[in-house]
Every structure is written in structure tokens, then in C-alpha cells.
Amino acid sequence: MLGFDESEFRAQTASAVGLRPQIEELVQSLTSQGFDNLFLVGAGGTYAAMWPYEHLAAKHSTLPVKAAIAAELTAVGDATLGERSVAIFTSVSGTTDDSLRAIEFCKAKGVRTIAFTGYPDSPIAQAVDVALVSRPKTWPFDMQMLLFMTCLLSTRGEFAGYEKFADELANLPDVLVEVARQAEPVAAAFAEAHRDTEYHFLVGGGNLWGFTYLYSMCILEEMQWLRTTRVHSAEFFHGSLELLEKDTSVILFQGEDEARVLTDRVERFVRKVSDDVTIFDTKDYPLTGISEEFRGILAPMVLDTVTGRVSKHLERVREHSLDLRRYYRVMEY
Template structure:
């Protein structure tokens, strides 16, 4: 497959699952300790990636949990954030400047700081109280976030089936490889059709809303310099639908949680008013070895595996490397 190293990919996914015992110990410490709230503090993709797990807590628990944009949080902090707080950070490189600023702020406030990255000598790895290291370049952080959230909720009696979830996650590397293989020709066809398309309209809901935000901003905009609109499915009919025309490219991300009816409504509308609708439905992808019980929780991970093939083929079809930047980490700002 184009731009795909199977051995490296499997190694990266397995490295995130291998953190389970460390994550469990950390969740047990948080559960038994003084901490009263949790903040996922991110920037760009790491903020968006935390949104499903903010939602995971908020729909199951009375424990206060927030995902926040770090730079804004430093300027306008939550008054509840302090020594009784857990601050969770993630960075692929471990060098994200915005995250480093927020980490310093969290340390000054006395919060317990936790960092997920793949580089042990990076500033984030050496700056947090607890670092959990995966393989270099391992992405996404969903497995780590999900393990931490599910274990902590299980300890609080607010999530049933943690051991069954772990068994599903153990089957995940090979399952995601199957997803990648199934998605590759679909991604190739999309890229060939849209090599000259300069605007895409993206919609998602539930635990795929964060992913929709991420793919719009961090991939199509940052890595391909494409214009996008991104909107939550529940908000689509409150203004954004007026942008849809017959030639509008829509990318609709459909998960397997309780918000699926919101996306069904968007799909119905889109198919009536556009001739260019691409539905990425995680339910359409087989996950060998994974039970049906927790498929909904895994939708962000499945969606990431699917659109990785879209991105790689788009980069080739458009002759625009995913590593090319004009401004990000290139100029002063």
C-alpha cells in the first residue's frame, strides 16, 4: 500500500496497548488520591483527539473532566484547576511549543501532570510528573486515553466490562491492519476523483466530532492547504447547510454511538442536494477479533485508519507532500 510500512504500523499500535499496566497503575493512583477533576490540555490535533474522552467521562460519570485548548486555558483558566487537578498532555514529538507553555502553567498550579509521547528525552517527557512512552511517531493517542478513562471509570463503578475492552484492544493491531487494507482502494478512488477539488465540507457527531475537527484542520488544511468547513451534525441544520451546492464535496463521518441518527439526517439531506457525498462509516469496516460490544468506543481509531489511506493517496494525486508547510514551525508567529 502507498506510503504504508506494515511492520512499523503494527509496532506503533502495539506500543500504545503495551502501556496498559502503567496506565492502570496511574488510574488507580488517581482514583485513590486527592484529585477531584481532570483536564485534557491540548493544541490542535491533541485537543481534538481528547474530545471523545471528555465525552466518554461526561456521559458516564459525575467526575468533572474537560478537554481544553491550552493557550486559551492559560489566559482564562478554570478556577477549579489547581493542586487537586490532573492535567493530561500528549504530543507526538514531545516538543509542541504550546503544550510546553501549558505544562509550565500546570506545574505552577500544582496539578499532577501526565504526558503521552514517543520520545523519552523530549521536553514534554522530561517535564511531566508521569510520562508514558509509546513507539516514536505513534499516533493517534486514542488507545492511551481510552485505557485511562475506562480504567478510572471502572474503579469508580461507572464503566462495566473493562477486562472485555482490554481483550478487544489486544486484537486491535491486526484489526486495524484489516481496516487499512479495506480502505485503501476507497481512499485511492477518492483521491483520484478529488485531486483538483479545493474545498471540502466535513460533518461528524458524537465521539467522531473531535476526529472531524482534526481531519479538517490538521490534515486537509495544514497538510494539503485545502479549504474546509467543519460542523457538528446537530448544528448542520442551523446555518451551514446553506453552503451546500450540487458540486460541494461532503465528507461525512459516521460512528457507532448513540448520535448516529444525527448523521443519518445529514446524509439524507446531503444526498438530495449534492452529487459529491463521501460517507465514512466505521460500521462498514470489519474488526477481526473485536467484539461488537465496544465498537462504538473504537470509532475514532477506526476512522483514523481509514482516512490515513485517503490522505496518502491525496498527497500523491495532488503532488503535495503531507510534510510540506509554509508557516507551521517554519516562521515566527
């Protein structure tokens, strides 16, 4: 597979899942101490990647859980943030400035702070109250966040089957490598067909809306300098659809939760307008070792693996490195 280091991918995935004992201990500690609300704080991609877990909590729990943009939280504040709050941060490098400032802001208010990162000596790991460290460069943080949120909800009696689910996550290195293998020819074909496409229209819903936002902004825009429009499938018929034309590249991210019907509705419409519709659907992947009832909540990491293949092939056909930036961490801002 193009640009795919299988041994490193397996090691990173296993290291994230391997945090299970520490995560369970953390949840037990937080629960015994008690807290009133939970903030999931990020910047850019790490903010968007928190949305599935805000969504999971909203679906299952009465606990107030809010995804927050680090810089906005620091600048504007939140009246519900205080000594009875817990804030979780994620950062691959552990150096994100906006997140660091948000950690300082939270700690000044007595908030308990937690971080998932890959570097124990990084500024973020050193700044928070508790840092849970996986293998360097491990991404995404879905494994850690899924373990944390399902364990937390389970202790509250709001998520059934946690032990079974957590046990099955041990299969993820094998599961996601097989996803990558299956996606490779699909990704190569998409890239070849879209080597000269300069604009993509992306749609997703449910727990895939954050992923849709992330792939549009952080990958296609930031890493490939492509123009995109991103729309929640529930909001598709309220504005941006007027941009669609016969040759518009439409990418639909389809999962297996209740929002699937909303993206189905979008698909029926866009096929009447555009001749260039691509669907990346988690149902196309067997996910051997994962029970049917848990497939839906794995959708973001499954499609992250699929589009990881797409990104590498776009890099190849467009001769545009995924590491190339004009402004991000290049210029002062």
C-alpha cells in the same frame, strides 16, 4: 498499500496498547490519592483528539472532565484548576510549545501532570510528573486515552467490562491493519475523484466530532492546503448548510454511537442537494476480535486509519507532500 509501513504500524500500535500495565498502575495511584477533576489538554490536533474522551466521560461519569486548549488555558486560566486537579497532555514529538507552557502553568498551581508521548527525553516528557512513553511517532493517542479513561471510569463503577475491553485492545494491530487494507481501494478512488477539488464540507458527531475537526483542520487544511467547512451533525441545520451546492464535496464521518441518527439525518438532506457525497462509516469494517458493545468507542481510531489511506492518496494525486508547510514551525509566531 501506498506509503504504509505495516511492520512499523503494528509496532507503534502494539507499543501504545502495551502501556496497559503502566496505565492501570497510574489510575490506581491517582484514585488512591484522590482528585476532583480532570483536564485533557492539547494544541491543534491533540486538543481535538481529546474530545472523544471528554464525550466518553460526560456520557458515563459524574467526574468533571474538560478538554482544554493549552494556549487558552495558560492565558485565561480556569477557576476549577488547582491542587486537586489532574491534567493529561499528549504530544507525538514532546516539543509542542503551547503544551509546554500549559504544563508549567498547571504545575505552578499544584496540578498533577501526565503526558503520553513517544520520546522519553523530550521537553514535555521531562516536564510532567508522569510520562508514559510509546514507540516514537506513534499516532493517534486513542489507544492510550481509551485505556486510561475506561480504566478510570471502571474504578469508579461507571464503565462495565473494562478487563474484557482492555484484553480485546491487544487485537488492535491486526484489526487496524485489516481496516487499512479494506480502505485502500476506497481511499484511492476518493483521491482520484477529488484530485482537483479545492473545497470539502465535513460533518461528524458524537465521539467523531473531534476527529472531524482534526481531519478538516490538521490534514486537509494544514497538510493539503484545501479549504474546508467542518460542522457538528447536531448543528448542521443551523448555518453552514447554506454553503452547499450541487457540486459541493460533502464528507460524512459515521460511527456507531447514539449520535449516528444525527449524521443519518444530515445524509438524507445532503443527498437532496449535492451529487458528491462520501460516507466513511465504521460499520463497513468487521473489527474482528472486538465485541459489538465496544465498537462505538473505537470509531475515532478506525476512521483515523481509513483517512490515513485517503491522505496518502491525496498526496499522490495532488503531488502535494503531507510534510509541506508554509507557516507551521516554519515562521516565528
